[in-house]
Amino acid sequence: KQADQALQAAKQTGKNKLVTYHPVLSPQPASSVEMETELRKAILENQLILYYQPRLELSTGKIICLEALVRWNHPKLGMIPPNEFIPLAEESGLILPLGEWVLREACLQKVRWLEAGILDYQVAVNVSPCQFQDENFSDKAIHIIEQTGINPAYLEFEITESSIMQNMENTIAVLEKLCKKGISISIDDFGIGYSSLNYLKHFPIHCLKIDRSFVKNIHSNKDDLAITNAIIHLGHALNVQVVAEGVEELSQLEILRETTCTTIQGYLLSPPVSVYEIEQSFHQYDNR
């Protein structure tokens, strides 16, 4: 019931609309060299901005986490979605400074909310496979955590399966180091990356995020429902949180409830929104 209230209220604030990106003005995409130069500048000149999408716990109706999702607020082209510049950042190596910027900004934002006494939720940050493979990743992350003064218990890293599987021994060492610090780890896009489930035994993991492609048709496709169900039960058996991503419709939510899914994210509750909007829309759920 509380979850319904949360959904209702999210609707009433009128902030539940889909994010519409400004269409790219120039019909020709800039060359990737130009884009790279501009992206480098964007990181230095604070043109990047974090949006946040809430994660809702179904049993309590509480928001428990905000996922930080980066956008590029380009002075001429408007708001550019991550799919249009993250791949370039990964190819060019700019993902390392970009990823550090994202982590630092998310930590600083969390500290601001904490100081303001609002939005007492975890913050989840996406970690690109390139970042995760960087041998200095954990040291850099821990350095940023110490610099910003965030309590690492508030921090979650979202890592994809493929990124974890690249170098198993190294992965275990890195994850254990982060885990010891108190950071939570979730597996993003779970189910599409890698067929082996063996790694789940060895890695300290707190959460599985069921990829949106499975959730999309759970109300109409038996196979997608079966896979979603299996992941949810796997999560229960492993004693980790399970998040259904991309929940857009009530019919999906109803089915997820029946399958005993613990948490959801998706447009049904809210798309990723600016800091201002998240403060306006979700302030009222604090300390319930």
Ligand code: C2E
């Ligand atoms: P992701 O981590 O899987 O993030 C979820 C994406 O699904 C987000 O797209 C979000 O807006 C979208 N989404 C959420 N709910 C719904 C829904 O109900 N329906 C539909 N159709 N979509 C939904 P976004 O923000 O455009 O990000 C796309 C991808 O870019 C992310 O996928 C992630 O892989 C990457 N990304 C975003 N921010 C960062 C970042 O800071 N660092 C890195 N390394 N990657 C990032």
Ligand code: CA
């Ligand atoms: Ca994610």
Ligand code: CA
């Ligand atoms: Ca995902």
Ligand code: CA
């Ligand atoms: Ca993804």
